[in-house]
Amino acid sequence: MLLSSLLGFWLPVVSFGAPVQECRRLFERREWRTFSNEEKIAYISSVKCLTAHHHERLSYTSSGILMPGSRSIYDDFALTHDMLEDFAHENAYFLPWHRYFTYLFELALRDRCNYEGAFPYWDWSLDLFDMKSSPVFDPDLTSGLGTNGDCISTDCFIHDGAFGDVTLAYPIPHHLRRNITFDDPATNRSLTDKLSAEHLFDIMRDTTGDFFTFQHRFSHVHNNLHFIIGGDMDSECPSKYPKEACDLTSFASNDPLFWLHHGQIDRIWSKWQSLHPDNFYAFQGYPLNTHNLSDSRYDPEASVSQKLDFDRLSTSVAVSQVFNHTAPPFCYVYVEH
Numbered sequence: 029m030l031l032s033s034l035l036g037f038w039l040p041v042v043s044f045g046a047p048v049q050e051c052r053r054l055f056e057r058r059e060w061r062t063f064s065n066e067e068k069i070a071y072i073s074s075v076k077c078l079t080a081h082h083h084e085r086l087s088y089t090s091s092g093i094l095m096p097g098s099r100s101i102y103d104d105f106a107l108t109h110d111m112l113e114d115f116a117h118e119n120a121y122f123l124p125w126h127r128y129f130t131y132l133f134e135l136a137l138r139d140r141c142n143y144e145g146a147f148p149y150w151d152w153s154l155d156l157f158d159m160k161s162s163p164v165f166d167p168d169l170t171s172g173l174g175t176n177g178d179c180i181s182t183d184c185f186i187h188d189g190a191f192g193d194v195t196l197a198y199p200i201p202h203h204l205r206r207n208i209t210f211d212d213p214a215t216n217r218s219l220t221d222k223l224s225a226e227h228l229f230d231i232m233r234d235t236t237g238d239f240f241t242f243q244h245r246f247s248h249v250h251n252n253l254h255f256i257i258g259g260d261m262d263s264e265c266p267s268k269y270p271k272e273a274c275d276l277t278s279f280a281s282n283d284p285l286f287w288l289h290h291g292q293i294d295r296i297w298s299k300w301q302s303l304h305p306d307n308f309y310a311f312q313g314y315p316l317n318t319h320n321l322s323d324s325r326y327d328p329e330a331s332v333s334q335k336l337d338f339d340r341l342s343t344s345v346a347v348s349q350v351f352n353h354t355a356p357p358f359c360y361v362y363v364e365h
């Protein structure tokens with residue numbers, strides 16, 4: 029096993045100008061298929077523990093009013109991701125914001141549900157040629173993340189795995205859904221091509237020292253996996269909800285695969301960062317969600333302290349509350365499989 033770069037939790041340090049803090053603990057992040065059955069059960073039961081924590085801190089508004097409905101801490105993450113769709117995707121914030129978001133989720137697992145194990149990532153490039161047989165698609169009721177949804181007799185609900193019985197709150201109460209597809213229905217082109225190790229290597233080689241181009245190209249790789257899994261991961265509208273109401277929503281983190289996917293996204297970014305020392309604090313890019321490379325707002329000289337505007341990202345009550353947490357940071361390291 030190889031240890032890849034050590035990642036401390038440094039974003040708030042940069043953003044708020046606080047002194048650099050030492051790591052409280054050092055945790056490992058490991059590929060899901062290296063988990064033993066017991067380790068899978070421990071991780072999954074701690075995620076389910078978050079789904080059972082109702083009306084915790086994140087469910088309050090800034091004036092202390094309880095938000096309506098039956099929501100859990102797990103749902104609050106989906107709400108947060110949804111509220112920040114435009115501010116945290118396809119732009120300079122995409123990678124650092126998701127690193128922070130994933131960190132907060134890991135923190136919640138450890139602090140709220142006493143999780144002590146490794147945080148998992150899913151290296152989907154290993155499953156390219158037989159994605160459906162990937163170890164992440166496991167029907168076991170205690171150690172499995174579930175298989176595909178049933179899109180014939182139900183609204184793509186997952187009936188197996190440990191999350192088949194969980195009710196999610198956003199955008200309306202529903203069961204976890206997947207609608208796995210390997211080709212883009214609009215173009216008939218394969219969605220898995222971009223997930224190859226070779227493609228990832230090409231991106232890293234071509235963009236060393238150029239964060240903007242890296243995050244732009246890598247965003248598309250990231251998007252493809254969301255399309256492939258479909259259902260909640262692709263923010264497909266539940267059938268009982270008006271389609272227009274889902275146009276601007278992104279409740280992808282409803283699917284527990286989201287966290288494994290973003291572990292992988294963060295791992296690839298950390299590899300890219302380690303390729304060149306100047307890569308570490310480079311966050312050039314657009315302030316807002318855009319695909320337009322010629323947008324005049326793009327400032328290649330911008331740095332994280334100028335562009336990573338967490339106040340703006342904190343427009344959601346949930347985010348502003350979690351961003352204010354003051355616990356000493358833990359650090360993590362990716363263990364290569």
Ligand SMILES: [Cu+2]
Nearest residue numbers: 109116117126
């Ligand atoms: Cu996202």
